[in-house]
Amino acid sequence: MDSLRMIENWPVPTAAVAVVRRDGTLAGTRGPQRHPFRLASVTKPLTAYAVLVAVQEGALELDDPAGPAGSTVRHLLAHSSGLAFDAPKAMAPPGERRLYSNAGFEVLARTLREATGIAFEEYLAEAVLSPLGMTDTWIDPAAAAGPGAGGVSTAADLSRFAAELLAPKVLDPSTLAEATRTAFPGLNGVLPGFGHQRPNDWGLGFDLRDHKSPHWMGTANSPESFGHFGQSGTFLWVDPVAGAACVALTDRDFGPWAAELWPRFSDAVLTELDHRH
Template sequence: MESLRMIEDWPVPNAATVVVRGADGAVLGSHGPQEQLFPLASVTKLLTAYAVLVAVEEGVFELDDPAGPEGSTVRHLLAHTSGLAFDEHKAMAAPGTRRLYSNAGFDVLAETLTKAAGIGFADYAAEAVFAPLGMSATLLNTAHRSPAGAGGLSTAADLARFAAELQAPRLLDPSTVAAATREVAFPGLSGVLPGFGHRRPNDWGLGFEIRGEKSPHWTGTTSSPATFGHFGQSGTFLWVDPGAGVACVALTDRDFGPWAAQAWPAFTDAVLAELGG
């Protein structure tokens, strides 16, 4: 795919990208070092959410079990509606009333799963998600922030496997993935989309940001409203566009900033155009 060569013009030391088809998980194109390990920053939250959903299906806990501040549940934490502050274990709003993007909330998710399962969160994620998908290079680095919120390390090759799973689930019931990625959790809530400002509404599923009608956005101007995924402060993203039937991963080693807000939408639009999206 010629469009993937656009990453050569990004002002970053290193970058890797891969596009995965939804129907069969086939890699349609890749560019850059596919086996290089990159810090994921908040793209880690997608892996966290998936591990939590596996735990729900395994009966470790339920989405509506209490977790976090009083009145909050596992569901609230996944949807950034627990009321917890961005980076503090401090309640800023009543659960379900505001979309407060919260790293602290994902810390609590990891703690909740660890307590309920009797196994460390990083070990649970490795056993429940990474190993079955063949993501042998992926790890949650407990020495770097939270293993749930922003401490993930992975490669484009590994995330291609995860992107395939998101489009044709094997580890979870497809209805569980659909509910997490296509249904807005606590609809109508506004909030800040990190890096892009306040959005009304700021749609989110269970761990997965849903594009909706947000503009500007880190995906493309031609991305379907059903597009879901996440980007990370380390200059990384993963999106799935159900309308186009593809997913795209991009990993870099330069922090998110104006360069990314300008480069990523144009890149996404070029990818979708080349695929006929």
Template sequence: MQSVTMIESWPVPTAAAAVVRADGTVLGSHGPADHRFPLASVTKPLAAYAALVAYEEGAIELDEPAGPPGATVRHLLAHTSGLAYDEMRVTSEPGTRRLYSNAGFEALGDHLTKATEIPFPDYLRQAVLEPLGMAATSLEGAASPARDGVSTVGDLLRFAAELQAPRLLDPRTVAEATLTVHYPGTKGVLPGFGHQNPNDWGLGFEIRDSKSPHWTGSSSSPRAFGHFGQSGTFLLVDPDAGLAAVALTDRPFGPWAAEVWPPFVDAVLAEARAV
């Protein structure tokens, strides 16, 4: 794919990008595939997947209490627990607003640690990273499940393939997390792209639907899902196109990303559809 070379024009020190099919076929790759980048909030889909493994293992239930009073694991995953963006402060009743919350994912990590009696970074490694062969991926620093992941494009391609053809989870569980809107009709702010009504999310994954403006461009399917991070990173899966795209950089998210990501995604999709 020639479209992945568009990252050469991005105003970033280092960038890597790749596109993968569900069967693991890499359609295109550009940049250092083995360079370890901070993921920022692209850590959250990995953390959510670990939580879903714990759910399927019977260690937790999605509707059991977790986080602030009245909230559940499902609320934490869907950013509707009522916790503030970056502090353990309740700002609304659970289920009433879509409040994107790092604190919510940190509460989720604490809950899984208590339920499994395994520190969350170890559980993530054992449940997700090792089975998928993601040897270059880890939680570092404060080891927050909200933002402290470090990974490579090569590793995230393995995760992107898993999201399209699950081996670790029942496909129905993955569909519940990635294609099903939880607390539909809930409005809120999509960081960097303003108020969205509705602001649809699954369980740890943002669902594109009809949001505008949006980082996934104008031609991605309403069923597209994924996540982006404040370190200038994103992971996108478009099930209708049958592919996933990963882009990692080392420049903080800003207007530059909102300018270059949408045409990049549109070009990738156009080239893939022309094959």
């Protein structure tokens, strides 16, 4: 894919990208596919997936109490528990605002451990990483917000996860469909790096494209697109309408460079895919 050459002009030391088709095959790659990158918040969809597997297996329910009084597993996954960004401190009642929270994902990991009796990192490996063949992905034990932002992975591994998100086998398709619909519709909040969004729609562990503006995805991404980006300069989006997903990993922290270049890159990828059809 010619559009993937755009990363050669990104102001980053190292970048790796991959585009995955609905059937799980690669439409194109660029950069070192087995190079490990810090995921930052691209960790959250992986953590959410482990929680959703536990729900599917009956170890947890989405409406089980978790976090602050009145909050549930669903609230935590959808950043609507009221917890602060990086501290287990309630800033608002559950279900009132979309407060993006690393602390909420730490509570999720602890809730999962208590429900299953299995350490979170072990459960993630057994439930998600191993079935998908993601042998080069792990949670850095030294990371401050491990379940929320401590993941390390490669473009090759995240391509396997992207294929699962396009055609789920680990999760039942109905479970993933619920996770990629708006949870607690109409909540306003800040999308980190892009300011206030009204509404700031979110699924269960996934940022929803919807009609947010500005956004890290492109204008060519369908409103049904979902995914996540990370402050370490990483993103993963899935566009079910286009039948494609895109992984981009870099080793330069997110900043104005990414806010400008990522949407342009995503638009170029989708335009090229559309022309191929």
